[in-house]
Amino acid sequence: MKRRTFLQLSSAALAADSAPLPSYRVVTSHQPAAKPGMPGPYPGVVASIQAEKSIDSETEKVDRPTVQEMIARGMRALTGQASAAAWRRFFSPSDVVGIKVNCSGAPGAMSLPEVVAEIVANLVAAGVKPGQIYLYERFANQLKTANYEPWLPEGVRIHAAEASRGALRHYDPQTYVEADFFGEEDTRSHLVRLVSETLTKIINVPNMKDHGAAGVTGCLKNIAYGSFSNVARSHRREKTHTLSFIGALAAVEPLRSRTVLHVMDGLRGVWHGGPISPNRRFRFYPRQILMGTDPVAIDRLLLDVIENKRKAEGAVSVWHHSMAHVKSGGDYADDPNVDRYLREPGHIEYASRLGLGVYDINKIQVRRIRL
Amino acid sequence: MILLLAAAAAALPALDCSPTPAWRESGLCAAQDDAARREKLPAPGVQWKVSEASATRAPWVDANGWRFLRNPHQAYLYDLPPGAAALAAAEAFAWQANALLRIDSADREPFARLLAFLRRIPAPPLPDRVNIGLIDDGSPAAGEAMNLLARRNLLFRLVSSPDPALDLNLHLGPQAADPSAFAAQVRRRLSDEKRLLRIYGSDVVLGRLTGDAARARLHLLNYGGARIEGLRVRVLGAYPKGVLAAAGHERAALTDYAVQTGATEFTIPEMSVYAVVDLTR
Numbered sequence: 001m002k003r004r005t006f007l008q009l010s011s012a013a014l015a016a017d018s019a020p021l022p023s024y025r026v027v028t029s030h031q032p033a034a035k036p037g038m039p040g041p042y043p044g045v046v047a048s049i050q051a052e053k054s055i056d057s058e059t060e061k062v063d064r065p066t067v068q069e070m071i072a073r074g075m076r077a078l079t080g081q082a083s084a085a086a087w088r089r090f091f092s093p094s095d096v097v098g099i100k101v102n103c104s105g106a107p108g109a110m111s112l113p114e115v116v117a118e119i120v121a122n123l124v125a126a127g128v129k130p131g132q133i134y135l136y137e138r139f140a141n142q143l144k145t146a147n148y149e150p151w152l153p154e155g156v157r158i159h160a161a162e163a164s165r166g167a168l169r170h171y172d173p174q175t176y177v178e179a180d181f182f183g184e185e186d187t188r189s190h191l192v193r194l195v196s197e198t199l200t201k202i203i204n205v206p207n208m209k210d211h212g213a214a215g216v217t218g219c220l221k222n223i224a225y226g227s228f229s230n231v232a233r234s235h236r237r238e239k240t241h242t243l244s245f246i247g248a249l250a251a252v253e254p255l256r257s258r259t260v261l262h263v264m265d266g267l268r269g270v271w272h273g274g275p276i277s278p279n280r281r282f283r284f285y286p287r288q289i290l291m292g293t294d295p296v297a298i299d300r301l302l303l304d305v306i307e308n309k310r311k312a313e314g315a316v317s318v319w320h321h322s323m324a325h326v327k328s329g330g331d332y333a334d335d336p337n338v339d340r341y342l343r344e345p346g347h348i349e350y351a352s353r354l355g356l357g358v359y360d361i362n363k364i365q366v367r368r369i370r371l
Numbered sequence: 372m373i374l375l376l377a378a379a380a381a382a383l384p385a386l387d388c389s390p391t392p393a394w395r396e397s398g399l400c401a402a403q404d405d406a407a408r409r410e411k412l413p414a415p416g417v418q419w420k421v422s423e424a425s426a427t428r429a430p431w432v433d434a435n436g437w438r439f440l441r442n443p444h445q446a447y448l449y450d451l452p453p454g455a456a457a458l459a460a461a462e463a464f465a466w467q468a469n470a471l472l473r474i475d476s477a478d479r480e481p482f483a484r485l486l487a488f489l490r491r492i493p494a495p496p497l498p499d500r501v502n503i504g505l506i507d508d509g510s511p512a513a514g515e516a517m518n519l520l521a522r523r524n525l526l527f528r529l530v531s532s533p534d535p536a537l538d539l540n541l542h543l544g545p546q547a548a549d550p551s552a553f554a555a556q557v558r559r560r561l562s563d564e565k566r567l568l569r570i571y572g573s574d575v576v577l578g579r580l581t582g583d584a585a586r587a588r589l590h591l592l593n594y595g596g597a598r599i600e601g602l603r604v605r606v607l608g609a610y611p612k613g614v615l616a617a618a619g620h621e622r623a624a625l626t627d628y629a630v631q632t633g634a635t636e637f638t639i640p641e642m643s644v645y646a647v648v649d650l651t652r
Binding site for chain 2: 119157164167168172183186190229230
């Protein structure tokens, strides 16, 4: 029998306010690395690279050479080293690297293939063989819609945890978080087996998106809800437990230790109706990429991007927490002043209190590059 | 009237079974019987009431295990729509119910396959393993409470008076007027740690657990219809050895088997309508 670590998170002590939070039981046999990937070697540091040429807002055509330069300049700004050396700082030829893409809003809102392809190219240049690189996401139908395959070198693997919704087969039964949110029968959320058994490093590639439950969905939400099963149970009626559940999941080993780099694809974003948001009216084009090892710091910047855009569009704040703007049904998809849930953008600050990164905007060092 | 006999169910009455040529090819047995004396059962399955408000997001499951527990000596009749025959046969087998099935002719083949599978499964007479005792007032509300306890895999038997050997004894009377709240309250009072059976990865699989001091048998019925890929099961008690038989997946074996903290856990890699797991100490 494997040695197992049981960790009872003392949620109450971490609560942002006096509202009771769920109790989480974390079950894992994995020990943290000496220096966990999150927040990694650059806590509180974000490389922000903006390039007007990166995407055409009319055609949504991406300029790949510009993306190539954005990522190279970002890695240099983050590490102080030239691109190849910077990538080798994180990845060695023996690594098996997972790239956690976000396809939940595909094809309109997703980790763009040009960005993902550039990341893969850099990994290969750093000596990681294509056969040791995996793109992964939870749902097969979303990966199929995203269609990354033509953009990737032969040998790169694409892995969906759930060929059919709810299938547990590709999750690790020994690594999970147990919580009872609303009296649901299945109280466990299992980690993707690929993460616990195969990958040695993970690159997280979220988007700049609004999220009806979490407020925004960036690094933390993508790596947490995108790497565990049975997470939608955390929302019911107007209530969502994303405030604490996102951080609780992101902190689970080995996910925390193995996620060593975040590349937020902000070429194209969504300012309302996320994460799916099929309505093109809510798409916008920040034309930027945020890079770093600290998911909290990047998401803290994302909060401002989404909030400022919503403000400019006359939409209610992601922080509103008022039932006056909450309505069941599908109205949220077309009305930026209607939400399905009382949003929880405080999940980012909550994660900082779990040690996942720096939330205080005054302590975040943004290394800005404009191409 | 043509009725099909779930021949594997041990408690079935002896009928004069004369297969007609049309049925013989399927390996099934057609028989005459008086359906009027049998209690008619709803077809087992799931109703996806997505447009209706409810206490939970879980789909509505039509299952008959609680009826068999309530009236074990009753004779039953399934009058089944297309597609329901295999599940009904598995349900009758799992509960060893005296049940006849009237099936749609289109179901002959899957029904025959399921019966062939059931015939290979020995049916040792093992008592139910439960830790909740219910004192039933016979009311419809009490029946609905039993239904919802079974729906949550809260394993019970009926008792005439509280049984101190059980973890929880409850009267099913007026306090069960809100069956959903009642079932949730029972779960809280028992605690998840003491539950004899937990199922992860599906909210439409219901179990029946039987056993004695040396072994346990777990019947699992998938009311959802769709094939399940990966079902995690926790059975209270330490059973170092487990063997799976899953209808339609004859090569499937239990995976990720673990015995720890007084419980046994395993994964069923795939199952369709029915699976049975035999556990031994």
